[in-house]
Amino acid sequence: MASPRSIVVLTGAGISAESGLATFRGPDGLWEGHHVEQVCTPQALARDPATVHRFYDARRAALSQVEPNAAHRALARLDAEWPGDLVIVTQNVDDLHERAGARRLIHMHGELLSALCASCGAREPWAGQLDPGMPCPACDAPALRPDIVFFGEMPYAMDRIEGAIAAADLFVSIGTSGAVYPAAGFVQTARYAGGRTLELNLEPSAGSALFDESRLGPASLLVPAWVEETLAVAGPNPAAAR
Numbered sequence: 003m004a005s006p007r008s009i010v011v012l013t014g015a016g017i018s019a020e021s022g023l024a025t026f027r028g029p030d031g032l033w034e035g036h037h038v039e040q041v042c043t044p045q046a047l048a049r050d051p052a053t054v055h056r057f058y059d060a061r062r063a064a065l066s067q068v069e070p071n072a073a074h075r076a077l078a079r080l081d082a083e084w085p086g087d088l089v090i091v092t093q094n095v096d097d098l099h100e101r102a103g104a105r106r107l108i109h110m111h112g113e114l115l116s117a118l119c120a121s122c123g124a125r126e127p128w129a130g131q132l133d134p135g136m137p138c139p140a141c142d143a144p145a146l147r148p149d150i151v152f153f154g155e156m157p158y159a160m161d162r163i164e165g166a167i168a169a170a171d172l173f174v175s176i177g178t179s180g181a182v183y184p185a186a187g188f189v190q191t192a193r194y195a196g197g198r199t200l201e202l203n204l205e206p207s208a209g210s211a212l213f214d215e216s217r218l219g220p221a222s223l224l225v226p227a228w229v230e231e232t233l234a235v236a237g238p239n240p241a242a243a244r
Contacts, residue, residue, distance in 0.1 A: 010173050015179075021069060022067070022068045072225070091163050121145040175202070180207030180208035202221060205218060
C-alpha cells in the first residue's frame, strides 16, 4: 500500500485479548460468565442494578491486573510519529490504549474508568466501586451508572467517527468480530468514500470479504509490523522529535 495521508484505525476485543481480557463473543455465548441481557442492556440496569454494577466493578478491578501489549504500544507509536491525520476508534472499554500512550483516541462504547449520570449526562472519572444510587458530583442526583454504551444505546462520537472514516485514505480494522453494528459497517463507509481498507485479525471476521486486504495472525505480531511499514513509507514526523 502506498503511503496514505489520513488513517482511521478501529480496534476491537481481539487487541486486548492478548493482554488477558476476555473477548465479548466467546464460544459459549457468554461474556465473562454472563449473558448480554443480564449486564449490558438498559432493561438489565433497570431490573437488577446491583448485578450490573457488580459486573462492571469486577471488570474495572481486573484492569489493574493487565498491561498493554505490543499491539497497543505499536498504535501508540503510530499516534506519536504519524505526520498525517489519525483517529484510533476503539470498541473496547478498557484503558490499555491510553496506558500505552495513545492520544488521538475515541472510545465509542464508553469507558470502564468513567461513570455516567443518567440524570444530567455528566461523565466523571471513576476508578473504584460504583454502587447503585450513588450521587452525581455534578448535580447530586442518585443516578450514577457505568459509562458503558449498552445494547440499544447510541455509541459516542458517531458523527466525528463517520466523518473521519469518510475522509480517510486508509481504514484499518484490528481484532474485531465484524458482527457488532454500527462498527461492523465502518468498512462499507470507507469503501463507499473511496478509501483503502485493511483487516488485521486472528481469523477472518464476518466482514472479511469487504476488505481490500486481510492479514491473519496475532495482533501483537501483525500490528507492530504494519506500523513499522507504514511509518517507513511516510518518513519521519518533525513534530514527534519536539
